[in-house]
Amino acid sequence: MSPVLIRIALLVSAAxxxxxxxxxxxxxxxxxxxxxVELMLNAVNLSFVAFSRLLGIDGQVAVxxxxxxxxxxxxxxxxxxxxxxxxxxxxDVERFDLLKW
Amino acid sequence: MYHPVLPWLILALPLAGAALNGLGAFVxxxxxxxxxxxxxxxxxxxxxxxxxxxxxxxxxxxxxxxxVHLWSWLVSGGxxxxxxxxFDRLSMVxxxxxxxxxxxxxxxxxxxxxxxxxxxxxxxxxxxxxxxxLVLVMGASFPLMFVGWEGVGLCSYLLIGFWYESxxxxxxxxxxxxxxxxxxxGFLVAMFLIFRIFGTLDFVPVFGAAPGxxxxxxxxxxxxxxxxxxxxxxxxxxxxxxxxxxxAMAGPTPVSALIHAATMVTAGVYLVARSSVLFALAPLxxxxxxxxxxxxxxxxxxxxxxxxxxxxxxxxxxxxxxxxMFLAVGVGAFATGIFHLMTHAFFKALLFLGxxxxxxxxxxAWHGTGRxxxxxxxxxxxxxxxxxxxxxITMWSATLAISGVFPFAGFFSKDEVIWKAGxxxxxxxxxxxxxxxxxxxxxxxxxxxxxxxxxxxxxxxxGAESGARExxxxxxxxxxIPLAILGVLSLVGGWIQIPExxxxxxxxxxxxxxxxxxxxxxxxxxxxGGVAASTSPLGGGELTWGLVSTVVALAVVVWIFRVVVRRRxxxxxxxxxxxGLARVLYRKFYVDELYDRVIVRPLMAxxxxxxxxxxxxxxxxxxxxxxxxxRAVGWVGSQFQSGRLGAYILxxxxxxxxxxxxxxx
Numbered sequence: 001m002s003p004v005l006i007r008i009a010l011l012v013s014a015a016x017x018x019x020x021x022x023x024x025x026x027x028x029x030x031x032x033x034x035x036x037v038e039l040m041l042n043a044v045n046l047s048f049v050a051f052s053r054l055l056g057i058d059g060q061v062a063v064x065x066x067x068x069x070x071x072x073x074x075x076x077x078x079x080x081x082x083x084x085x086x087x088x089x090x091x092d093v094e095r096f097d098l099l100k101w
Numbered sequence: 102m103y104h105p106v107l108p109w110l111i112l113a114l115p116l117a118g119a120a121l122n123g124l125g126a127f128v129x130x131x132x133x134x135x136x137x138x139x140x141x142x143x144x145x146x147x148x149x150x151x152x153x154x155x156x157x158x159x160x161x162x163x164x165x166x167x168x169v170h171l172w173s174w175l176v177s178g179g180x181x182x183x184x185x186x187x188f189d190r191l192s193m194v195x196x197x198x199x200x201x202x203x204x205x206x207x208x209x210x211x212x213x214x215x216x217x218x219x220x221x222x223x224x225x226x227x228x229x230x231x232x233x234x235l236v237l238v239m240g241a242s243f244p245l246m247f248v249g250w251e252g253v254g255l256c257s258y259l260l261i262g263f264w265y266e267s268x269x270x271x272x273x274x275x276x277x278x279x280x281x282x283x284x285x286x287g288f289l290v291a292m293f294l295i296f297r298i299f300g301t302l303d304f305v306p307v308f309g310a311a312p313g314x315x316x317x318x319x320x321x322x323x324x325x326x327x328x329x330x331x332x333x334x335x336x337x338x339x340x341x342x343x344x345x346x347x348x349a350m351a352g353p354t355p356v357s358a359l360i361h362a363a364t365m366v367t368a369g370v371y372l373v374a375r376s377s378v379l380f381a382l383a384p385l386x387x388x389x390x391x392x393x394x395x396x397x398x399x400x401x402x403x404x405x406x407x408x409x410x411x412x413x414x415x416x417x418x419x420x421x422x423x424x425x426m427f428l429a430v431g432v433g434a435f436a437t438g439i440f441h442l443m444t445h446a447f448f449k450a451l452l453f454l455g456x457x458x459x460x461x462x463x464x465x466a467w468h469g470t471g472r473x474x475x476x477x478x479x480x481x482x483x484x485x486x487x488x489x490x491x492x493x494i495t496m497w498s499a500t501l502a503i504s505g506v507f508p509f510a511g512f513f514s515k516d517e518v519i520w521k522a523g524x525x526x527x528x529x530x531x532x533x534x535x536x537x538x539x540x541x542x543x544x545x546x547x548x549x550x551x552x553x554x555x556x557x558x559x560x561x562x563x564g565a566e567s568g569a570r571e572x573x574x575x576x577x578x579x580x581x582i583p584l585a586i587l588g589v590l591s592l593v594g595g596w597i598q599i600p601e602x603x604x605x606x607x608x609x610x611x612x613x614x615x616x617x618x619x620x621x622x623x624x625x626x627x628x629x630g631g632v633a634a635s636t637s638p639l640g641g642g643e644l645t646w647g648l649v650s651t652v653v654a655l656a657v658v659v660w661i662f663r664v665v666v667r668r669r670x671x672x673x674x675x676x677x678x679x680x681g682l683a684r685v686l687y688r689k690f691y692v693d694e695l696y697d698r699v700i701v702r703p704l705m706a707x708x709x710x711x712x713x714x715x716x717x718x719x720x721x722x723x724x725x726x727x728x729x730x731x732r733a734v735g736w737v738g739s740q741f742q743s744g745r746l747g748a749y750i751l752x753x754x755x756x757x758x759x760x761x762x763x764x765x766x
Contacts, residue, residue: 021754093746100744
């Protein structure tokens with residue numbers, strides 16, 4: 001893979017990551033926030049894969065770890081969101097200040 | 102050799118009386134039998150023990166002091182003060198006067214306080230007062246004397262404010278206490294100085310070492326005695342600290358008689374007499390004592406001439422007579438001062454008790470008629486002699502005594518004071534005292550004429566009201582007997598001391614008795630040229646001036662009496678404010694107002710400033726500022742913990758960016 005392609009891949013990764021960050025900050029729906037978090041994880045995965053072309057296989061191994069953790073996180077996160085929804089009948093994070101307590 | 106008989110019992114009896122009566126005030130509120138019996142008995146018992154000791158001392162012919170050590174009290178480093186009682190000739194005279202007069206006044210109080218709800222409490226305070234007064238005169242060291250000194254001040258405060266429901270009365274109590282504190286400061290400083298120089302505070306070693314240790318007229322002797330005199334000025338109501346005594350008349354009349362006339366206020370005279378050696382070493386202090394005494398004698402006598410309140414007249418009269426005592430001890434005639442103290446205790450106690458009987462009778466006479474007014478105001482009295490013969494006659498005895506008419510007690514003691522001032526080198530004070538003596542005769546004649554005489558000229562006497570005349574009653578026996586005893590003492594009390602110059606048998610019983618106590622002081626004075634002249638500053642011997650003063654005093658009494666008795670007076674609540682000079686005198690030279698402006702208000706303003714600026718502003722401001730500052734910082738921190746996910750993530754991102762940025766550059 002040529003350095004040009006790596007650069008493109010890294011730019012895409014950065015763009016995806018930034019979109020994820022902005023989404024997490026600005027969106028109010030907990031599920032969308034959750035999706036944006038996944039987007040950031042996958043942006044990182046893209047960076048790992050791109051760098052592994054240059055530096056060896058280690059990056060691709062890390063990607064599997066990230067995917068495994070992301071899957072676990074998705075399970076826990078969705079469970080929390082469902083619990084909150086059952087309680088409040090809503091998933092708008094602006095309405096909760098549960099983390100204060 | 103003289104050994105005091107049961108010395109501790111003299112103190113224990115009044116103290117036990119105070120404790121039991123105090124208990125009675127709580128437990129048997131309405132039962133007066135115990136206090137009626139116990140109050141006078143405790144003090145009377147003390148008098149008996151004192152009398153036994155007196156005769157024991159007399160028969161033993163003891164001249165020096167006998168000190169009884171009861172137990173150790175303050176032991177610290179070089180300081181060793183015990184509860185030691187001193188029995189010598191001076192304290193014996195004081196003990197006799199204190200317990201004797203107190204016993205009579207206790208008996209009188211049974212009648213006077215009969216209807217008062219605080220009967221038991223009254224006797225508890227009165228007994229406690231006698232206890233502290235005895236500590237004062239029997240203490241063998243300055244600190245023990247100071248205990249008594251403070252204790253009588255406390256009892257004085259309690260008894261002035263005895264009717265504490267009235268704010269005016271309780272303020273009078275506070276005033277007495279606070280003004281006395283100024284004097285107490287002097288006592289404390291004097292004690293510090295004495296301990297610094299002598300290393301002990303017991304009377305016998307201090308006075309024994311004084312002539313050898315202190316330089317005659319030196320700074321230390323002067324300083325110590327001036328501070329001691331400051332204490333006397335407070336306790337004995339001399340210029341400028343006399344202002345508390347007239348207000349102290351707020352207390353029940355027996356209290357005025359006992360504390361504010363006969364005993365406590367003479368403590369200052371006793372202190373000067375007790376410290377005669379120190380004062381003899383300080384001629385400047387002696388001059389100050391004599392001058393203040395003479396000035397007070399005149400000043401208070403002038404005020405007394407224009408007072409309408411019978412007790413106020415007597416209060417100023419007391420201040421004036423205390424001035425005489427200080428004049429005597431100031432010029433070095435210590436025995437004469439004590440002599441006047443003793444005769445004054447008799448006739449002034451009598452005058453107050455008589456005034457109390459008058460007030461009591463007038464108040465009761467009005468009680469049935471619904472008339473209200475000030476029973477103390479002499480314009481509301483008049484012609485009372487017809488209803489109160491015993492009071493009337495005994496009061497005349499005391500009036501002639503205080504006016505210095507031969508052969509009543511005051512003639513011998515007061516003329517002796519004036520004479521001693523003249524011959525011991527104070528011609529100016531001699532003149533002042535002489536003028537004050539004639540004023541004394543004047544205001545006393547005015548008092549008698551207003552209260553007991555006047556006949557038809559007294560249109561507003563209590564008898565003129567319908568029904569009030571029947572309500573007037575003479576003093577009951579329990580009040581009349583003490584009056585009669587004091588009346589006799591006012592006559593004969595002076596006969597123990599008849600000066601040599603008169604064509605009478607020369608008697609010097611008291612002077613001879615007290616001579617051992619004052620001998621060291623007299624030796625010092627004699628060594629430094631204090632020789633008594635044989636004639637007065639204007640010439641003439643003691644006989645001449647004795648005649649002059651008794652004739653003039655009698656003339657003044659007759660003159661003022663005739664003037665006042667014929668004059669008509671409107672009753673007190675309709676009387677206009679006096680005008681001109683009389684107003685200045687009635688307002689007591691505006692001294693209270695002056696003190697209010699010059700001392701009380703600036704101090705109040707200063708303390709208000711301290712309160713508002715220093716306490717509220719500085720101290721509270723610092724503490725409260727620290728608290729609110731902490732709170733503000735906490736509030737800022739708390740804003741980060743909003744609990745909102747979005748805010749947390751934003752902060753998280755900012756944090757990451759900051760860390761990354763720091764790493765990058």
